[in-house]
Amino acid sequence: MHCDVCHENEATVFLTQIVxxxxxxxxxxxxxxxxxxxxxxxxxxxxxxxxxxxAAQQVEEGTPEPVRCPQCGFTQTDFKKTGRxxxxxxxxxxxxxxxxxxxxxxxxxxxxxKVPVRLQRALELGSKVETLKADLEKAVQQENYESAAExxxxxxxxxEEIHS
Amino acid sequence: xxLSDLTxxxxxxxEAGDSDNRIVITSRIRLARxxxxxxxxxxxxxxxxxxxxxxxxxxVEGLAEMKDGASEGLADLSxxxxxxxxxxxxxSREHAxxxxxxxxxxxxxxxVSIMINEEDHxxxxxxxxxxxxxxxxxxxxxxxxxxxxxxxxxxxxxxxYLTACPSNVGTGMRAxxxxxxxxxxxxxxxxxVIQAVNKIGLAVRGLxxxxxEAMGNLFQVSNQTxxxxxxxxxxxxxxxxxxxxxxxERHARxxxxxxxxxALLDQIGRAYGxxxxxxSIASKEALNLLSLLRLGIDLGLFPEPFRTGIDAxxxxxxxxxxxxxxxxKLAAEERDALRAERIRGRLKALPPPxxxxxxxGNGAPKESTDE
Numbered sequence: 445m446h447c448d449v450c451h452e453n454e455a456t457v458f459l460t461q462i463v464x465x466x467x468x469x470x471x472x473x474x475x476x477x478x479x480x481x482x483x484x485x486x487x488x489x490x491x492x493x494x495x496x497x498x499a500a501q502q503v504e505e506g507t508p509e510p511v512r513c514p515q516c517g518f519t520q521t522d523f524k525k526t527g528r529x530x531x532x533x534x535x536x537x538x539x540x541x542x543x544x545x546x547x548x549x550x551x552x553x554x555x556x557x558k559v560p561v562r563l564q565r566a567l568e569l570g571s572k573v574e575t576l577k578a579d580l581e582k583a584v585q586q587e588n589y590e591s592a593a594e595x596x597x598x599x600x601x602x603x604e605e606i607h608s
Numbered sequence: 609x610x611l612s613d614l615t616x617x618x619x620x621x622x623e624a625g626d627s628d629n630r631i632v633i634t635s636r637i638r639l640a641r642x643x644x645x646x647x648x649x650x651x652x653x654x655x656x657x658x659x660x661x662x663x664x665x666x667x668v669e670g671l672a673e674m675k676d677g678a679s680e681g682l683a684d685l686s687x688x689x690x691x692x693x694x695x696x697x698x699x700s701r702e703h704a705x706x707x708x709x710x711x712x713x714x715x716x717x718x719x720v721s722i723m724i725n726e727e728d729h730x731x732x733x734x735x736x737x738x739x740x741x742x743x744x745x746x747x748x749x750x751x752x753x754x755x756x757x758x759x760x761x762x763x764x765x766x767x768x769y770l771t772a773c774p775s776n777v778g779t780g781m782r783a784x785x786x787x788x789x790x791x792x793x794x795x796x797x798x799x800x801v802i803q804a805v806n807k808i809g810l811a812v813r814g815l816x817x818x819x820x821e822a823m824g825n826l827f828q829v830s831n832q833t834x835x836x837x838x839x840x841x842x843x844x845x846x847x848x849x850x851x852x853x854x855x856x857e858r859h860a861r862x863x864x865x866x867x868x869x870x871a872l873l874d875q876i877g878r879a880y881g882x883x884x885x886x887x888s889i890a891s892k893e894a895l896n897l898l899s900l901l902r903l904g905i906d907l908g909l910f911p912e913p914f915r916t917g918i919d920a921x922x923x924x925x926x927x928x929x930x931x932x933x934x935x936x937k938l939a940a941e942e943r944d945a946l947r948a949e950r951i952r953g954r955l956k957a958l959p960p961p962x963x964x965x966x967x968x969g970n971g972a973p974k975e976s977t978d979e
Binding site: 562570 | 642643644645646647648650651727749752753756757761762763764765766767768769770772773774775777778779781809833834835836837838839841
């Protein structure tokens, strides 16, 4: 990916900013980022400042292939227009950009409320697998192969249950 | 049952309550839910929306809570019927703009309404009179749990319930309390309160939600954020803030009585004069003056038995309710005349404010005369 300012060097500095709930992205090479003094990009309209007013729009449009949600065909431009996503899978497709938006909007980044009953079991099993995997690693490190084999079988068993 | 039969009856949540419930009109909790494998309504094509409706509607209609309730496609409702539902807070203004592929299901008591294909596939709400956030949550939680057994919800292990707008993701819950705050308005403290509430991540809105004007001194206070806190945590935070607002409102009323009784009695007396003698009145003016009569009842200036009638007028004088009751579409001037007639009828036996209990200059600091 090339630098949005000199259009020559490889971009190594990637900046994302949310302005009025809309996402702006600017990619810069090292020398341009230094020339523009981008050490602390907070508190100003990034793309506009670096590339002139209205540039944020162009940067977006200049991207050759917009990312499309594989499930519903939604793009980031559609989100810019409506402020709404296309489907549940969009949360994965646009996870990177949504991260900072969600951070700005909410109290935390992890859901701690109600969970559908049928997913509760899967979530519980999921965290159990995490614990067992940590135990397995420890067992391998301690060369305790007997219990490692036991743990491996249990993990396999639970994972099968999750996927069934 | 047809929705129009249901809305011919008073909504259960209009019933008057005690002390705090004189200030808090209603408590409402809505949950946003979506199906895992279908595009959100705003992005879906019409055929997809219809397919989603066909999946969801039988599940909703089959709920125990919806037994003997009403279910109607938005395409089958007239503009007037939709407006009646908006005025009753049974559907949102956004939902009223929908047609084929959207529906609303309301239980018999009109305390639970479920919108299908609004901004999300499902928007379900529980509505209760007075300050009853916990009870409203219990009720809608039950409905939601019954539905999740039949429908495959979009749920993310880290982000919770996935919604069309990222501002609803997580719990998908918006809890809001509608409060009647004439004291804070008359005391010029309402903007301070609104700013303070906004600062701690709660929103204050007008009568019909986002972007609407505050009429009749009615304000909706609701949570702004949905991710990072559990439902009970959000409700507790909201409840605490409501408690503080109620305290400020009571304090503002005491303050008005003690320091500016003439101004207060003047406002209530004028409201009484206009409402009992007007022959034409617009809905906004009616709401604002009815709010002052309601304050008068809270302060003991009018007999308590008139409370129910005055509360009912808040709803009856809304444009769509007026037209529905007169069974015809009316021009604005006709509505204003009919509204004035309804109000005069309801208030015919209402005596003038009993100002004996509140005497200006009775030990209170002297008021400035240029008020």
